[in-house]
Amino acid sequence: MQRSTRERIVSEALRLFAERGYAATSVAEIEAASGLSPGAGGLYRHFRSKEEVLAAAVREHITRTSKQVSATFQHADDVRARPLIDRLRLAATLGMGKMREEADLIRVLFRDLDKFPNLIAEMREGIVNPLYDMIGKWLAGQPEMAGVEADWDAIGLALGGSIVNYxxxxxxxxxxxxxVDEERFINGWATLALGLAGQPAQAV
Known part of the structure; x- marks a missing residue:
């Protein structure tokens, strides 16, 4: 599906911000990368400023994350018949995929978002906390975890944080x-999480 001009501006701006930094990226460069005439003011027909483009990118990622979190719980029963170790591997694989999907935004977050505290708050409440919350709730909801007394918020943070750190x-x-390549990391992550259910580690 062909992207609109607005979508191209947001996507290309985020890519350039991730590669070069927010301050080092000019409006004209964003326009050129978006297929607009550089310096002709095409960006300003869609956004009031470069900062507004960044804010739009953050909010679009928040919307997408919200839909993904909802879809995860809607389809939870589809994989419930699989062995727990396979479900855990799948969860870690999805987590790594989410990191790749958000790569440009994450790079901008760690490089430039301290200049925009309002956007940090939106990222925290719209993307980061919901994802950690989802991990904790998903783990707690697995049948093998029934009766396990645990601080699932903290466990979701610890396990989710290990994926982020990796x-x-x-x-x-x-x-x-x-x-340690990604496959080994995912197997190690799943084996660690398996212990929450009091199940023995399985050979991989």
């Missing part, structure tokens, strides 16, 4: 920590 370290260092 991706951030790999992205920053240009190779995975300890050279």
């Amino acid at each position: 991706w951030l370290a790999s992205d920053a260092l240009h190779e995975p920590p300890q050279r």
